[in-house]
Amino acid sequence: RVTGDHMGMLATVINSLALRTSLNKIGVDAVVLSAIAMPELCESFSQRQATAYMNQGKVVIFAGGTGNPFFTTDSAAALRAAEIGADALFKGTQVDGVYSADPKKDPNATRFERISHGEVINRGLSIMDTAAIALARENNIPIIVYSIHEKGGFGDILRGGGRCTVVADD
Template identity: 45%
Template structure:
């Protein structure tokens, strides 16, 4: 496969790992992701992954149910490590050397997040999965993905979701919703399009990191995105709204 980017961050939502399940992890989805990541790494691209935990526990929902928000967020961070380890196992079963680094110390099961070590793993052709968010409550895993992308000097941030791009309204409730092909960071912030939270968008804007939002459920989309094919929605500083 041809490649457009050399170092990428792939943001996987916890919900995307559920597939059609109502809770937990769909092994078939995880295996499909692992196969595509394997192909991308085999093409010479360095891949770092940030995974969410919404399929197991969402801090916002926990807080809404009366739990202390910081405590709920820490539980959500631990859920992301469970997802990271599951994905690590799937990758290593097909021969992809993988390291999980966590922002909360869990030395028995994962490395601590160390920027230079993460970059070295990538340079050696290993997949690196960042778990436990940023290690701080009140920050989303989208913000973590933008932060890690800036820290490791990624060329692009891929946000793999359950929809095929960014729309001007919810396509599930509005059959006339329009999908954007390209967007500026500013348009997302001013129109409150909820692609990622505003902190994540601002981080990408300040560090000129393009964001590509695409549908993870379509097989081959990760490879297509890395190859520079026009899928989903591209968000960037030089883009126009179209």
């Protein structure tokens, strides 16, 4: 399991480097901060440096998960969101929100427009691992769940439209 988790962390670094290159090509100043030291490829993560880059208007891409096995990329995303004081955590996934059941298996599954972190945990809805949802809840970070397959969907959500579920405690 540990080796597999390390391979997954390396994959996130590869994807982050590709994303940074793509953003740089269109004129967006982006940096990669990795939980795993790779000084030839990117900087190591520090909350202070991430915040400084964001204050300079740079896009900060977090790579390498938490740097520890047994933690998911969802947990890493929630951790980094808490560390930088993010207003929200966006979870791009295979479906356009949180459903009462897997909509690919249950034709009667209904999508929630809004649901609390606690209700997601209590119902056992598998949008993210429980640790990630709990960390977001503890830090009052809403999670916006949307489909990565809808062209322009992320932009629509950022503009206040689009199909998604907001996971937040009121």
